Amino acid sequence: MAFVARRVQPLLRRRYSTAPTPSNLSLLREWVQPTASVTKLQDLRFETLAITSSLMAKSDGGNAGVVDGVLNVRLHRPAKLNAFDMTMWNELDVLFQAIEHTPEVRAVVIRGEGRGFSSGMDLGVFAAMQELLMSIECEGRKREALLGVIARFQRIISAPERCRVPVIAAVHGSCIGGAVDFVTACDIRLCDASAEFSVKEVDLAIVADVGTLQRLPNLVGEQRAKELSYTGRSFFGDEAAAMGLVLKSHADTSGLFEHAAALAKTIAAKSPLTIRGVKKVVQYQRDHSTQDSLDQVQLWNSAMLYSNDLAEAMTAMATRKPPQFKD
Numbered sequence: 001m002a003f004v005a006r007r008v009q010p011l012l013r014r015r016y017s018t019a020p021t022p023s024n025l026s027l028l029r030e031w032v033q034p035t036a037s038v039t040k041l042q043d044l045r046f047e048t049l050a051i052t053s054s055l056m057a058k059s060d061g062g063n064a065g066v067v068d069g070v071l072n073v074r075l076h077r078p079a080k081l082n083a084f085d086m087t088m089w090n091e092l093d094v095l096f097q098a099i100e101h102t103p104e105v106r107a108v109v110i111r112g113e114g115r116g117f118s119s120g121m122d123l124g125v126f127a128a129m130q131e132l133l134m135s136i137e138c139e140g141r142k143r144e145a146l147l148g149v150i151a152r153f154q155r156i157i158s159a160p161e162r163c164r165v166p167v168i169a170a171v172h173g174s175c176i177g178g179a180v181d182f183v184t185a186c187d188i189r190l191c192d193a194s195a196e197f198s199v200k201e202v203d204l205a206i207v208a209d210v211g212t213l214q215r216l217p218n219l220v221g222e223q224r225a226k227e228l229s230y231t232g233r234s235f236f237g238d239e240a241a242a243m244g245l246v247l248k249s250h251a252d253t254s255g256l257f258e259h260a261a262a263l264a265k266t267i268a269a270k271s272p273l274t275i276r277g278v279k280k281v282v283q284y285q286r287d288h289s290t291q292d293s294l295d296q297v298q299l300w301n302s303a304m305l306y307s308n309d310l311a312e313a314m315t316a317m318a319t320r321k322p323p324q325f326k327d
């Protein structure tokens with residue numbers, strides 16, 4: 001880096017006037033250290049999501065109020081069993097974008113408010129979608145519009161998987177259709193015995209199209225995923241744990257939420273750079289050969305191994321004090 005700055009940049013500058021303009025610098029800085037132009041998590045107000053964290057309490061704009069780095073999100077439409085209406089889709093989209101720009105967040109726990117996690121797609125959205133499509137006269141454009149809508153739903157459902165920090169789903173009560181798509185995109189799923197899962201799309205004569213059919217086979221095996229997706233049958237927490245859909249099924253809801261909170265807190269205390277690396281490498285190995293994944297981790301560690309976090313971790317071990325990692 002220093003070599004390029006010292007030797008190459010003056011040459012380039014002479015030939016192409018490549019001096020860093022204030023505008024290029026400040027816009028690029030926004031990408032690396034976002035400030036004003038990005039809406040921060042703390043400033044967002046949601047209708048269908050409730051967010052709690054030590055982050056939200058802070059008033060000084062700094063890190064002083066951040067105690068444990070855990071963001072707690074509740075899907076919050078309890079009167080409709082947290083069905084995903086368009087407001088919730090949009091808010092989930094905004095939420096995950098904001099998390100990317102809030103370095104204090106190191107782990108996310110997501111759960112449902114009220115009787116369950118979520119009853120999936122708000123059935124009213126299908127009706128709205130149909131009405132909207134009917135208003136488009138050209139068949140080609142109508143289908144192109146639907147394709148765009150499905151792609152956007154997919155992108156939002158995949159947000160936990162893309163998220164730079166681990167996302168833990170804590171499932172109680174109903175977890176139906178689109179909610180199964182969503183939790184399968186999370187890093188870790190926990191539930192309680194009341195959790196009732198169903199790959200419900202088949203009963204609406206829909207091929208599930210936002211992630212379940214892509215992720216469930218990896219979690220529970222192809223045969224089991226097909227059985228669940230062909231029948232749409234309900235299955236409960238203990239069976240979900242036995243098949244590997246969830247890490248653990250708790251006897252009661254309070255045990256579930258305590259486990260999720262403790263797990264998130266443990267993760268949030270680790271080196272954030274290392275956790276990001278682990279997430280990327282594990283996801284990469286799922287979609288690539290062992291050798292490709294070994295090659296990828298060579299690159300990751302040759303770039304990231306000698307970080308300040310390594311020194312902090314070694315010092316903590318030597319001094320027997322808990323490490324304090326920067327975001």
Ligand SMILES: CC/C=C\C=C\CC(=O)SCCNC(=O)CCNC(=O)[C@H](O)C(C)(C)COP(=O)(O)OP(=O)(O)OC[C@H]1O[C@@H](n2cnc3c(N)ncnc32)[C@H](O)[C@@H]1OP(=O)(O)O
Pocket residue numbers: 079080081083119120121122123124149150153174176177178179200201204209210
């Ligand atoms: C491109 C596509 C992207 C995503 C696609 C996703 C596909 C899916 O998600 S398919 C699955 C869709 N969901 C369902 O089919 C579930 C429908 N709901 C039910 O079957 C039941 O509500 C229940 C989950 C079994 C719970 O039953 P119960 O305990 O008896 O509660 P209810 O009285 O039925 O519900 C309370 C209240 O919530 C409303 N509601 C529940 N689910 C939905 C929903 N999915 N959409 C809209 N509204 C829902 C229900 O109507 C009740 O409302 P009231 O105003 O009290 O009548």
